[in-house]
Amino acid sequence: MKLRSIISAFIILVSLQAVNAQNIDTGNSIVTFEVSNMAFKTVEGSFKGMKGAVKFDENNLSESSFQVCIDAATVNTENEDRDKHLKNEDFFEVETYPEICFTSTSIVKSTSGYTAKGMLKMHGVEKEVEIPFSVKDNTFEGTLVIDRYDYKVGGSGKFMVGREINLKIKSVVKSDSI
Template sequence: MIKRLVLLAVFVGGILFTSSSQNIVMDKSNVEFRVANLGANTVKGKFTGMTGNVTFDPKNIAKASFDVCIDATSINTRMKKRDTALKGPKYFDIARYPEICFASKTVSRTGMNYKVIGSLSMHGVKKEVEIIFNSSRNTLTGKLKVNRLDYKIGPKSGVFVGKQVDITITCVVE
């Protein structure tokens, strides 16, 4: 009888965990990006400091939601001089826009993956984006491409800095 009650408690606890908001593990979650530089090189970097609310249960997609922000001041390309420029007014302008945020509108299954559509707010601009992601254990990994000019980031020319930015999101929840 006690074993059955323990199993029931574990089962119900698991349902409650996956149906309610999950905590983001900040030191394991990040957003990485890649953008062309001078047409021949690729600049890679990442943001950390992910916070917010994640509700995701593959068995109940209708209840899934994401309301997540990253700390724009955490940008790191492994070049201090470049990072300083990226934090400045010509790029991310972190003094005015210290966070980059995403809020979901819909989540659906697409074959073996999932698709979330929502608003990405960056540099004072909010645009609807689509993120294709997968879920493995407690890790959600998503990919999207954005045009940095849509968010008024950097020079208008794509000669020195490419216009398209490839983004990979890793969100670990508990």
């Protein structure tokens, strides 16, 4: 009888976790970026192909998490030659490093919303970052500034491209049910 109760409790817990799981709506999620070019111009672009899982409960942040990746080969600046160059070994090296991923280690409430702390892995380098974000109607929106030198993207010799990259993240999730 006791074993049956334990098994029942386990099944209920697994079911509750599955109900709370949210997958990313790839078609409606995007990461946009801005970077200075030649110190007087700004290049804008985007990445698509976002996938992963989000578990977010504003009443239980300690059990909330993000596991999100984007497809590095989707880089798009609306300039075919530049995009091809960004995909090669001078920058993202998408054949070797096909994804850029973020895995949260904690999520905390902030004065303007929330902050996800975790590890960003890009171009074979993993660094701790903090992403301030807000959430409304199954849409998470956040911002992040990264130093491309930290991730060895473009190398320090690429003076034409700015060092800091401003990112805007929009992740739309859909709830899954059993």
